[in-house]
Amino acid sequence: MLKALAKCLLLSLPLAAHAQTPSVVFLNPGYSNETFWVSYSRFMQAAASDLGMQLRIEYSEREPARAMTLARQVLEGPQRPDYLVLVNEQYIAPEIIRLSRGSGVKLFLVNNGLTPDQTRLIADSPDKYPQPIATLVTNDEEAGYRMLTALIAQVPPPPKGQQIDLLAFSGMKITPASQLRERGMRRALAEHPEVNLRQVVYGGWGRERAYEQATQLLQRYPNTRLVWSANDEMAFGAMQAFEEAGRKPGKDVCFSAVNSSPEALQARIDGRLSVLMGGHFSLGGWAMVLLHDDARGLPISRDGQHQYQVPVLQLIDPARARRWLKLVNEPDYGLDFNRFSAEGKARSFRYPFLTAPVDY
Template structure:
């Protein structure tokens, strides 16, 4: 049943919740069978269905050129949506924002916001670029920092003076989230001179590439004890290489990762992942709440801001991992999205998901 639902979300056909609701197209940058981005879409659809919105999801299969083609088709369509939700993956957002000028479609960014230079360019040329309704990004830099701090604490022991050797697997260089997670990792590293970072490699978020990279790195650095990874797929690829070399994940070498896929949650329960951060799959769902309110003429900049970084990424211990595994089998994630809307609240209402992590 769950597999059938996930498969249906991989299609680019409109998923109609209500003929009266606001219409939204989400340009999903991931693969249509990629665990994280499919779960991201599921959460968005749960919010859309609950709020009576019409959501269509299009996957660009990690191909920026395809994402631009999809955006152009949406914006030039005779039946344009009310809102277009996009991700600044590989820096494509400014071109989509340019294409949307005078289209009447409102834009909202999730997960990867504009860089400072991109934001400045857009602000300086309002005649060429459409305004952006808002942005929701996660706490990627803090997550990268906290993940390494936790990992070091598990290996460091009082009185140990020998260096602790480490590898790091980052995502794609032109993805802001990857850059921020790596920045946080390096900030934590600067606080621990006993940890020796042997190399940072860019696994492109993929398991197979990280596996091949780890095979070569193990030959070069046989004494690695810590592996920091910007997502779960790369962690699993590296883990496979270490296991095939006779190194026991969770014992001989400790792994960390980001994402709350069922595989990652189970690995945290089993102890193969020693540190896990997750929860940012929810950003698209919270964006749907904001778009619902905007469509009802409710101000979404209640705190005076339209660009928000929210504490979506949080540490997942084995207890939380078991709970999240159980909840992922529910279509609505056990949440009533109406209760997060400003509808029916006073003018001083603040969105709770902007202030603190939501407890699933």
């Protein structure tokens, strides 16, 4: 009898452990073959594996309608996760928040938070819109500012009375991250009257579209010396157009970009990209740390805040690019995510990634 009871207890242990495992669905707004969003998912999965969490990733393929369909399936399906992580890409978050009411699923926003108008809408209707437990966004405005400032430093000041021609490739008008990066770019521009912004175009984050735009812009502004891009795909599209016109990146024209894809890191090492900002692929991983702690009843808003701007975007010099390039193929990015958790820490513990970039 005792042996049978012991056997039953042993057999029940995996089920009990499984029941206590926090489950998360990440509604990825990107394409399933898009370098940035795939690396973002890989970092989240590395965190989930370290922290003993279940993570499922659904790609919306940059289609808001598909994102809404996936959100309904998650929130209204028979096997709902504990948490849904989403991005306010193209302003879809409020409707997903509304759908979550009564589902028992907690929401967590990353990368693109709610706009001020959306925040007021949700605060004014608590019976209709449950509050997300937290929001993590990147330092996009600062990144746009620092990127242009560093890019301008790549060329000597022009003779008196002359200016340096600049082209800018922004992402999407209705994406908060794109708006903030462009705002930072314009703040830096205001400090440098010697730079003439010839035109801002919206490349939709895509290489091919930026290539087509740059081909036309180069004919219009042949003296362009600086090209600012809100991501790496647009930078490489513009770069192709300039190369086809006989302009050498890093010599005749200087390019900047955001993202730490292997291609971008190698281009920084080779000097084809003169300025590179990256590191925001890690934001979803830090969200997983917070969800892990929330599932264990630990207070994740230890300073009373629920919305954080995390300084994950940082300048990548050639030395850092070489180091990061080696980490790309490491499944855990060389990190033990448990050390970032509040579990087992003193009450005074503060999440280190919320205040300073984690060096890899």
